[in-house]
Amino acid sequence: MSTSFIIILIICGIGYYLYVSLVQKKNKAKEALSGIDVQLKKRADLIPNILKIAQKFMEHEKELLTDITELRAQVTKDYDREQKAEVEEHLKAAEMLAGKMGKLMIAVEDYPDLKSDQTMVQAQQTYNEVEEHIAASRRFYNSAVTELNNAVEIFPSSVIAKMIKISDMPFYEADEASKAPVDADQYLK
Amino acid sequence: MSKYNVSLETVRVADGSTRSFIEYKQTYIDPHVNEFEKNRLALKSKVKMAFVPLTIVGGAIALIFLYLLIFLENNAAETKDDPYVFTIIGCVIILIAAGGYIQYHTNKFRLKIKDTIFPRIFAFFGDGFSYKSTSNFSARTLRHTEIIPDFDREKYEDDINGHYKGVDIEIVDAHLRKWKNSGKKRKLKTVFKGLIITFQMHKSFKGQTVITKDSGGLGNWLRGKLSKYDTVRLEDPKFEKIFEVFSSDQVEARYLLTTAFMERLLKLSDTFGSNSIQCCFHGQNLLITLSTYKNFFEPKSVYSKLDFNDDCRSIIAEMSQIFDMIDTLKLNQNIGL
CATH class of the missing domain: 1.10.287 (Helix Hairpins)
Structure with a gap:
């Protein structure tokens, strides 16, 4: 067996290993994205119940309730998981919805009757649990995306990635509102 | 003092x-x-x-x-x-x-x-809390959890049973041994000595998540290959350094292993003076093993004046850590998810 044949064999082996590894990483990221969607679906299913209870008491928060309804519709809309832009848009909408829901939960504090309503208490508890599951799936997704993006961007797997058209995926980041610093004075008035 | x-x-x-x-x-x-x-x-x-x-x-x-x-x-x-x-x-x-x-x-x-x-x-502590110096416990049914080592002989003492906020708790002081070598060199070797804590709750875990002690780069790689489950990479470098996590459900593992839980786990390990804490979430149970050569639930010195103050304080401190664990993981809450 000639030396050049062995070298070609080794190169092919490495190439195949990189190819398999890239596909595995891509699939893992997609699986993680599905995991997020499962949790987002749970949240979306929960929102109508919360809104139904809230509407009875929160006359002055109509705008917020409408925003939540619209964002919910946007999040539950079907999208192409292969398209980076669509994934990005979907995750952005999900995070905006989380922000608005957070605002709603804070607003509940101003309505003592609603706050003490047992159905609302139970719904809030379930909602918080769903949010924790979403946070967990986000951590899994971001870790899978980090592995994929590193493989897509770093040589030599970047060459294989270009050849088989595997591209990077967007991170699921917290929305700008939750990243903003908290003004403690506002709450301690 | x-x-x-x-x-x-x-x-x-x-x-x-x-x-x-x-x-x-x-x-x-x-x-x-x-x-x-x-x-x-x-x-x-x-x-x-x-x-x-x-x-x-x-x-x-x-x-x-x-x-x-x-x-x-x-x-x-x-x-x-x-x-x-x-x-x-x-x-x-x-x-x-x-x-x-x-x-x-x-x-x-x-x-x-x-x-x-x-x-x-x-x-x-109320709600059915009881203590027995002997135990009928057996770890044979817990081998699938991957944190109970293979053993031939088992010996238990100090069996504590009770419920905290509806979560069933059982704690036993265990000594597990296995026959090593053959012929004249054959002897029983300790494979685990310490506490086995089981929590049984109304909440059910979909997958199985195992948290074991870190065994170094090669050890972790080997363990990963031998485990039925996938390795879970965590963001907390302090926790990553001490533990290695495997799970059949990556999302559930991350849901359970929050920073608060990780800190609680380390604190529990410190309180019981354990050199190694491992745990496994499976079905409706959380199993924790705390490996240590310290003998738990033993009366303090019998050669100095008795007042049982230190016995009471140590039990209260240890139980408080166990209750904290249930609170941190909200094991008592079942909201149908």
């Missing part, structure tokens, strides 16, 4: 509320102190009595050894059948018998404390 930094005025009990342990101790434990103190003094005199022959025999052995070393060291043939050798053997037998006598009476006294005082301390 006690090494257990716990307040006895506000102690958490089974329903999550707090009660004063001071009044409870005065009513249910302190009335037994005098009786036990009397028994302790009787034990002390028995030990002293055994020490007299022990000292004489010990001194005699030392003298014989000295004699053999100085006068007979160059004459091995003479020492072979020397009556001194038989004297030494006789002395050793007496030493063992005296030691056994002390051990027997001390253990008997300790056991009496465990059977009388400890159930009363645990009863303070």
Whole structure:
């Protein structure tokens, strides 16, 4: 067996290993994205119940309730998981919805009757649990995306990635509102 | 001052509320102190009595050894059948018998404390909390959790049962051993010594998540290959350095392993003085193993004046950590997810 044949064999082996590894990483990221969607679906299913209870008491928060309804519709809309832009848009909408829901939960504090309503208490508890599951799936997704993006961007797997058209995926980041610093004075008035 | 930094005025009990342990101790434990103190003094005199022959025999052995070393060291043939050798053997037998006598009476006294005082301390927590110095527990059914090592012999003592906010708790002090080698070299080797804690709740876990101690780069890689589950990479570098996580459900593993839980796990390990803590979430159970050579739930020194304060404080501190674990993981909440 000639030396050049062995070298070609080794190169092919490495190439195949990189190819398999890239596909595995891509699939893992997609699986993680599905995991997020499962949790987002749970949240979306929960929102109508919360809104139904809230509407009875929160006359002055109509705008917020409408925003939540619209964002919910946007999040539950079907999208192409292969398209980076669509994934990005979907995750952005999900995070905006989380922000608005957070605002709603804070607003509940101003309505003592609603706050003490047992159905609302139970719904809030379930909602918080769903949010924790979403946070967990986000951590899994971001870790899978980090592995994929590193493989897509770093040589030599970047060459294989270009050849088989595997591209990077967007991170699921917290929305700008939750990243903003908290003004403690506002709450301690 | 006690090494257990716990307040006895506000102690958490089974329903999550707090009660004063001071009044409870005065009513249910302190009335037994005098009786036990009397028994302790009787034990002390028995030990002293055994020490007299022990000292004489010990001194005699030392003298014989000295004699053999100085006068007979160059004459091995003479020492072979020397009556001194038989004297030494006789002395050793007496030493063992005296030691056994002390051990027997001390253990008997300790056991009496465990059977009388400890159930009363645990009863303070309410909701079916009980303590037994013996146990019918078996770890054979828990082998699939990957944190119970393979074993041939099992021995348990100190069985604590109870419910905290509706979560069933069982704690046992376990000693698991396995036969190693073959032929003449065959002997039982300890594969686990420490506490096994099981929580059973109404909440069910979809997958199985195993948290084991970190075994270094190669060890972790091998363990990952042998495990039925996938490795979970966590963001917390401190936790990653100490533990290695495997799970059949990556999302659930991350949901369970929050920073708060990781900190609680390390604190629990510190409280129990464990060099290695491992746990497994499976079905409706959370299983925790705390490996340590320390003997848990043992009465403090029986050679100093008894008041049971340190026993109460250590049990309260240890139980408080276990309750914290349930609260952190919200094991008591079942909201149908």
